[in-house]
Amino acid sequence: MACIGFSCSKNCLCALNILYVMVSLLMIGIAAWGKWFGLVSSFRVVGGVIGVGVFLFFVALVGLIGALRHHQVLLFFYMIVLFIVFVVQFSVSCASLAITETQQEELLEVGWNNSVNTQRDVEKSLDCCGFSAVNYSGVCGAACFPNHTCDFCKAKIQKHAGEVLQFVGGVGLFFSFTEILGVWLTYRYRNQKDPRANPSAFL
Structure with a gap:
């Protein structure tokens, strides 16, 4: 059955924003857990994930408050921000699914060269050294390095x-x-009148 009533629209919008709150807290928790246990040493990676989680949390909080209070201004800004997030996320998702191996290799090499901490994390977790060549006169945190039996990391990184x-x-x-x-639910909900409110009041 279609969700056409005021209460139904309100409940669906609240449920959706509660889901977003849970996802944002999960992102923040996983990033903090990875940093705490030393799984990821790059502060930029952890900070980026936590930043996205905090942004999503506040957007969801605005949507939840707007839905509970039927607040026109909050719902309007929530709808605009959510649409912008949709456009960005849809574009990034399509690009992630459509990226070629050559483009992927170029991006990985740029990322590898820009962060020493990320290099050490990858070398340790994948048991490899260097991106496209192993330099045994350098430094590497992989278990295979003292035995001089390491492979370079490019193939392993590309697979993962x-x-x-x-x-x-x-x-x-x-x-x-x-x-x-x-966005659609918010647009519908903003244009619906609260049946408990004064019918002569403006929205």
């Missing part, structure tokens, strides 16, 4: 990066459709 890009692209695409659903 391809899987991650497919997963992130698919999840991002799914959530982008929930965002456009949120």
